[in-house]
Amino acid sequence: MSIYLDNAATSFPKPLSVPQAVYDYMVNNGGTSGRGAYEKAIIADGLVYRTRKLLAQLFNHPDPKTIVFTSSVTESLNMALQGLLQAGDHVVTSSLEHNAVWRCLKTLERDRQISITTVPANQNGETNLSDVEAALTPQTKLIVFTHASNVLGTIQPIAAIGKLARQKGILFLVDAAQTAGVLPIDVKAQNIDLLAFTGHKSLLGPMGTGGLVVNCPNDIHPLISGGTGGDSAYEYQPDYYPNHLEAGTMNVSGIIGLGAALNFIFEVGPENIAAKESDLMAYALEQLAAISDIELYGPRDPQKSVGVIAFNLAGVAPDEMAYYLDQQSQVMIRAGLHCAPSAHRLIDTVNRGTCRIGIGYFNEKSDIDALINGLNAYIKEKKK
Ligand SMILES: Cc1ncc(COP(=O)(O)O)c(C=O)c1O
CATH class of the missing domain: 3.40.640.10 (Type I PLP-dependent aspartate aminotransferase-like (Major domain))
Incomplete structure (x- = not known):
């Protein structure tokens, strides 16, 4: 799925x-x-x-x-x-x-x-x-x-x-x-x-x-x-x-x-939607931070942020990462500048872009798990 x-x-x-x-x-x-x-x-x-x-x-x-x-x-x-x-x-x-x-x-x-x-x-x-x-x-x-x-x-x-x-x-x-x-x-x-x-x-x-x-x-x-x-x-x-x-x-x-x-x-209830997305955001941040060689951008705090997380893996082009996740793990994320180059200037990624996940009300923790498994599988394959 x-x-x-x-x-x-x-x-x-x-x-x-x-x-x-x-x-x-x-x-x-x-x-x-x-x-x-x-x-x-x-x-x-x-x-x-x-x-x-x-x-x-x-x-x-x-x-x-x-x-x-x-x-x-x-x-x-x-x-x-x-x-x-x-x-x-x-x-x-x-x-x-x-x-x-x-x-x-x-x-x-x-x-x-x-x-x-x-x-x-x-x-x-x-x-x-x-x-x-x-x-x-x-x-x-x-x-x-x-x-x-x-x-x-x-x-x-x-x-x-x-x-x-x-x-x-x-x-x-x-x-x-x-x-x-x-x-x-x-x-x-x-x-x-x-x-x-x-x-x-x-x-x-x-x-x-x-x-x-x-x-x-x-x-x-x-x-x-x-x-x-x-x-x-x-x-x-x-x-x-x-x-x-x-x-x-x-x-x-x-x-x-x-x-x-x-x-x-x-x-x-808008407050229940926000609470669910915020919980998923906290879970995703925790899981992503445990991956070696990951760079996470933004406040990394669900209280200060909507359900958007930009990240990169050291030495990996964001498009390559997104393509792998889609083809090998059936996980769809975004890669690139997301039509907002000025925000990328703040984090010095305007030439490279980032991967980005966008959490929604219908996501579940298992979706984050699938993302993390996909990222780990990619890292393992690269190390071979
Ligand atoms: C902050 C912000 N403004 C404007 C837009 C433009 O949205 P649309 O292309 O639906 O008009 C987007 C879409 O990603 C956005 O995130």
């Missing part, structure tokens, strides 16, 4: 209720959302709204209408960054960003003359609040931070940064790709103006789903314009939400699947 340990890329398997909900909608309904007065379209619209409400509940956001759906967290981040930043604006960001943030910022630096300051982090990916504060200038319009690194797993001090941003009157955007569904997120208490999330990782929903929680609705220009199903004679994108940032026919089947995934998360 093959073992999936790449949940930081995308979660697998999904709760069965997710494909069932998608199937049920596609076979028995098929209506579009916001665009029909017939019963099936009204039902589809209600199901989309239900997912918005569940997300609002999960993130403690008071108004479901200002949660907009996108196709991915990449699109959500582009929507926020491109929709907010103008020539002369200054942005403060972490040393750990995924290219979904970093490439977008670099493109805006080149094309719109924004300026960027990257806050330093230590080798474990830990950031000091005082360094965030020191990076602010009178031109700082936005602080954008990942909630947790997808390379080192390190959780960033989001609540403290949010408080600082609010005190200084600066907007705060959080990339919750690695945390939504597994770490508590409260956009009100944590002073988050914009929360970008994806549906297909820890939220356990289908690919092609994501969104942006908007607490500064008047500040963002739409990324795209187009049909919304209402006010069609008006020649510009409407100002009201969610239509302001949602143009074109939506991914109704995916959003309904995401709704089923959110129901599953609420049934199990």
Whole structure:
């Protein structure tokens, strides 16, 4: 049986209720959302709204209408960054960003003359609040931070940064790709103006789903314009939400699947999901540390990290390791830079990359055992 340990890329398997909900909608309904007065379209619209409400509940956001759906967290981040930043604006960001943030910022630096300051982090990916504060200038319009690194797993001090941003009157955007569904997120208490999330990782929903929680609705220009199903004679994108940032026919089947995934998360309890992943993380760290010639990166502490562990074996290329584990042990892990080269610069692996395991809710200790057996088998074979 093959073992999936790449949940930081995308979660697998999904709760069965997710494909069932998608199937049920596609076979028995098929209506579009916001665009029909017939019963099936009204039902589809209600199901989309239900997912918005569940997300609002999960993130403690008071108004479901200002949660907009996108196709991915990449699109959500582009929507926020491109929709907010103008020539002369200054942005403060972490040393750990995924290219979904970093490439977008670099493109805006080149094309719109924004300026960027990257806050330093230590080798474990830990950031000091005082360094965030020191990076602010009178031109700082936005602080954008990942909630947790997808390379080192390190959780960033989001609540403290949010408080600082609010005190200084600066907007705060959080990339919750690695945390939504597994770490508590409260956009009100944590002073988050914009929360970008994806549906297909820890939220356990289908690919092609994501969104942006908007607490500064008047500040963002739409990324795209187009049909919304209402006010069609008006020649510009409407100002009201969610239509302001949602143009074109939506991914109704995916959003309904995401709704089923959110129901599953609420049934199990987000705190129980986090506790299970944290236990597995502690077990994996202990087992991995016992392997000779292994280099483990990141805080190596489940309290400071989501379920992501980057590692290398001395003298072994990460791709070779991942290929061996897949072919010989049926264990799937990730190898490379994971689209986040800046985090690799912190641990000096930008030329080499790392192996990475991503723990998910459906993993068990036996999956970690299979990984460890595979690594030991590789070492034994090499020594022959
Ligand atoms: C921290 C972080 N941000 C953004 C992304 C981009 O996600 P997607 O490709 O689903 O848009 C990822 C995916 O790995 C991520 O880990």
